[in-house]
Amino acid sequence: MSDTPRPRFVVGTGRCGSTLLSRMLSQNARLLSVFEFFSGIDQFFRFQPEPVEGAELARRLRQDHPMLTMVLARGYEVPEVVYPFGEPGTRFALGDPVPWILGIALARVSDDPDALFDALMDFVDSRPRQPLARHYRELLAWLALRLGRSCWIERSGGSIEFLGELVGLFPDALFVHIHRDGCETALSMREYPVLRVAVSVMYGVLGEIEYSHEGLTALEESEAGAIDRLLETKPPVEFFGRYWSEQIVAGRSAVEQLGPERILDLRFEDLVTQPETELRRLRDFLELPGGEDWIQPSADLVRGMPPLRFPDLPPEEQRALRAACAPGMERLAR
Secondary structure, X not given: OOOOOOOEEEEOOOOOOHHHHHHHHOOOOOEEEEEOOHHHOOXXXXXXXXXXXXXXXXXXXXXXXXXXXXXXXXXXXXXXXXXXXXXXXXXXXXXXXXXXXXXXXXXXXXXXXXXXXXXXXXXXXXXXXXXXXXXXXXXXXXXXXXXXXXXXXXXXXOHHHHHHHHHHHOOOOEEEEEEOOHHHHHHXXXXXXXXXXXXXXXXXXXXXXXXXXXXXXHHHHHOHHHHHHHHHOOOOHHHXXXXXXXXXXXXXXXXXXXXXXXXXXXXXXXXXXXXXXXXXXXXXXXXXXXXOOOHHHHHOOOOOOOOOOXXXXXXXXXXXXXXXXXXXXXXXXX
8 A cells, every 4th residue: 555645634632622623524525534543542652663563553453542441431421432332233332441443433434333443453463564654654544445535634632742743754744733722722621521530640640650551551440439539520720721731832843843834723713603714724725625515514513612611710710720821822822
């Protein structure tokens, strides 16, 4: 598979509107919109420079993400996960450690995601030892071809923080950076169960935890009650403002190394208030196939601006959140 489509990516923080954008792009029948591929691969593996066997990549793709599993197993909703748990003929029940790519990406593009997953794993297993960049290109090209699409675009929540690594692996790629007001994004993160736990773990609420498959699996085994408590409470809002800022600052350093021909800035607020205009701008930048047919169905997915949360915060929380978001807001304003 030497002739693979040009890589295209949407990058952003968590809860910035990128899921909506992925759903909008899915309306283009010639484009494969891939949800959350890279965010589900162990961060200590996904961009390693050494070549790997296809069988090793397949082994990693067969893993669940323990953070997702622990939240779903406790009955919390994760809208990105659309796998039909428990339906006749399906392999996994709710709470089972479902492979990340199966639960999110493949379940969005197939009526039989288990069969598609098996076929994809057979393909990846068969690939030789080669750099991950080559594996990823071949995997995504295979998936697009299998599903009758001429090209693909991948979007992972929080991917702005590893934009530099994506640029390194895909030096010919085109990128769209979608971003949203930092305070509102942070407050949306706090309401989202997976991030409520993940950000708390990252900032040491439960001690020093390695954010890897092994580290998070061990956390669930040893601190199940603590996970329950994190899900039932609201951590300090500044944690999420700090996390948002750190993602933006890290990502904008990579953005600034790319010229305007390689990356497009897209504000969430513009996307939901003037969707047709922004989608046409995005289509032209990404050189997407499909003409105009998908623009209106995509725009029809918009329900306007979501209600603002920041004005309802107590004054002391407003001050703390503004301060935590300030570095990121300043970086976006450059």
